Every structure is written in structure tokens, then in C-alpha cells.
Amino acid sequence: MNKIPLKTTLVTALSLAALINAGIAAAGSLNGSLGTGAGATDFYRVTCSANTNGATDNLKVTLIDLAPVAAPMISVQLIKGTLGKNTTDAVDGDTAYSPAAVIKGGNGLYDVRVNKTAAGAELYTLKYSCLNSAGKNTGTAIAKVQNQ
Amino acid sequence: MKKIPLKPVLAIMTLSAVLGQVNPASAHDQSGSLGKINTAIDQYQVHCFDDGTGPNGYLIVAVKDLAPKAAPKLSVQVIRDNTATNTTDAVDSDASYSPEVSVSGSGDQYYLMTVDKTATGAENYSVEYHCMTNDNQHTGTDIFQLTNQ
Numbered sequence: 578m579n580k581i582p583l584k585t586t587l588v589t590a591l592s593l594a595a596l597i598n599a600g601i602a603a604a605g606s607l608n609g610s611l612g613t614g615a616g617a618t619d620f621y622r623v624t625c626s627a628n629t630n631g632a633t634d635n636l637k638v639t640l641i642d643l644a645p646v647a648a649p650m651i652s653v654q655l656i657k658g659t660l661g662k663n664t665t666d667a668v669d670g671d672t673a674y675s676p677a678a679v680i681k682g683g684n685g686l687y688d689v690r691v692n693k694t695a696a697g698a699e700l701y702t703l704k705y706s707c708l709n710s711a712g713k714n715t716g717t718a719i720a721k722v723q724n725q
Numbered sequence: 726m727k728k729i730p731l732k733p734v735l736a737i738m739t740l741s742a743v744l745g746q747v748n749p750a751s752a753h754d755q756s757g758s759l760g761k762i763n764t765a766i767d768q769y770q771v772h773c774f775d776d777g778t779g780p781n782g783y784l785i786v787a788v789k790d791l792a793p794k795a796a797p798k799l800s801v802q803v804i805r806d807n808t809a810t811n812t813t814d815a816v817d818s819d820a821s822y823s824p825e826v827s828v829s830g831s832g833d834q835y836y837l838m839t840v841d842k843t844a845t846g847a848e849n850y851s852v853e854y855h856c857m858t859n860d861n862q863h864t865g866t867d868i869f870q871l872t873n874q
Contacts, residue, residue: 615811616811654802656837658871661768663839667844692809
């Protein structure tokens with residue numbers, strides 16, 4: 578049996594982990610991971626701004642719980658001041674996203690937090706879109722402020 | 726049949742309603758409910774301060790999913806600045822709270838707490854929250870509800 582050098586395996590694993598944590602994805606979408614701790618939470622801030630489509634009416638967020646299939650369910654909370662919504666992907670490892678969570682908070686800063694219901698590592702893809710009142714994209718920027 | 730005057734009855738009903746909404750600061754146990762819609766979220770602001778016991782060191786929080794037993798799982802998140810954590814009650818309607826989470830803070834600190842659920846269906850809950858000094862003494866704790874869904 579051919580042996581794979583340990584160093585090569587570790588480098589590959591670390592590269593994959595780095596790619597996952599860097600949130601490399603198309604615009605308005607990023608990949609993330611939550612560690613094994615039950616309280617693990619990833620924390621993002623999304624800034625919605627006006628562009629050629631006009632001012633932002635709302636921020637829409639949805640997520641998918643990626644394979645491997647594990648016991649925890651993944652949720653995302655969307656908060657702006659006293660406005661708040663939560664959405665959960667009920668089925669791990671399938672191709673369906675959670676129902677959308679939408680907050681009509683206009684332009685500005687929104688808190689977006691991703692967490693899970695139990696201990697165990699999880700992977701997810703988060704989609705986020707700042708939209709005008711006609712559903713067209715407005716300026717959208719995201720920053721990760723906590724990565725667990 | 727003897728009639729009871731309407732005004733005193735209304736006054737008692739109003740007083741009862743007001744008392745029912747007030748959460749005594751000493752209780753540190755906030756009961757609430759989440760509506761049927763899957764996206765429902767309740768949000769609170771907790772103020773930790775020195776009540777003479779000592780300055781705040783950290784806030785501890787746990788949630789209990791109360792009867793009636795239903796499919797959604799209940800979670801509470803605690804947020805301070807750029808720090809957030811989560812805990813979920815795995816079993817509905819039993820006597821146990823979720824695992825306790827704690828978030829450190831300054832001597833006089835405001836935290837946010839959000840309570841939510843994983844699916845459609847109304848839920849009742851109780852959140853326990855205590856501001857603690859760094860030597861683990863209970864200190865000043867106030868709560869204010871920001872969002873009620």
C-alpha cells in the first residue's frame with residue numbers, strides 16, 4: 578500500500594480549512610465553519626448602501642447546512658436595532674437552503690450571526706443580499722468580526 | 726343580583742396587566758413566548774452594574790424550553806460588542822435548562838440577548854440571566870425587552 582506523507586496530508590487539510598474560513602465565494606455568498614463547541618458562533622456585519630439601483634429597502638439572508646451530515650441544526654440571526662429575524666436549515670446535507678430571513682432596515686449596518694443547536698463541527702454557506710424595494714441588488718459589503 | 730361597578734373592575738384589570746408585564750430585577754428569570762412564525766425572535770438588553778456587591782465581571786445565561794412540548798428547539802444568544810455565543814435547550818418541557826454560557830464584560834456593561842427557535846410553531850421559554858463579579862458574586866442586573874415577536 579502506498580503511504581501518503583504526513584506533511585502533504587497536513588498541508589492539504591490546512592489549505593482546505595483556510596479556504597473554508599476565508600469565506601471565498603461568489604458575491605453575496607460565503608462559506609464558513611463552526612467548531613465543535615456547542616456555543617460556537619460566527620459573527621458578521623453586513624453594510625447595505627445605495628447604488629445605481631437606489632437605496633436599500635431590506636437585507637435578505639439564507640443559509641445551507643453542508644455535508645457532512647451531523648446532529649446540530651444551523652441557524653442565522655439577522656439584527657438591526659430592534660428589528661430581528663431568525664432562520665434555520667432543517668435538513669443537513671441536502672441542496673435546499675433555509676427559508677429567507679428579511680429585515681426592512683434600509684441602508685446601514687446589520688448584525689448577522691450563525692450558530693448551531695448542539696456540539697459538533699459544521700460547515701455552511703451563507704447568502705446575503707441588500708435589496709431595494711423592487712428586489713434589485715444594492716451595495717453590499719460583509720466583514721467577519723468573530724470566527725469560532 | 727348585586728352589580729359590581731365597572732370602574733374598580735377595570736382598574737384592577739389594568740393593575741394586574743401592568744404587574745404581569747413588570748419583571749422584578751431580583752427575579753433574573755425572564756419568561757417569554759415566541760409566535761408561530763419560524764423567523765420569530767425576542768431581543769433583550771441586559772444591564773450589568775455595581776449594586777454595592779462589586780463591578781460586573783461577566784453575564785451568565787441559560788434558557789429553558791417550557792411546555793407545551795413542540796418541535797422547535799429554543800436557543801438564546803448573548804452578544805457584547807463583537808463577541809457572541811449561543812446555547813440551546815435540547816429537550817422541551819423537562820426541568821433542565823440549556824448549558825450555561827457566560828460572556829465577560831466591563832464593570833458597567835450592556836449586553837444583548839436574543840431568543841429564537843428552529844422551526845414554525847409557538848413556544849414558551851424562561852431565560853435565566855445573572856450579572857456576576859469576577860469573584861463570582863451576584864451583582865446588579867436589569868433587563869429591558871427590545872423586540873417581542
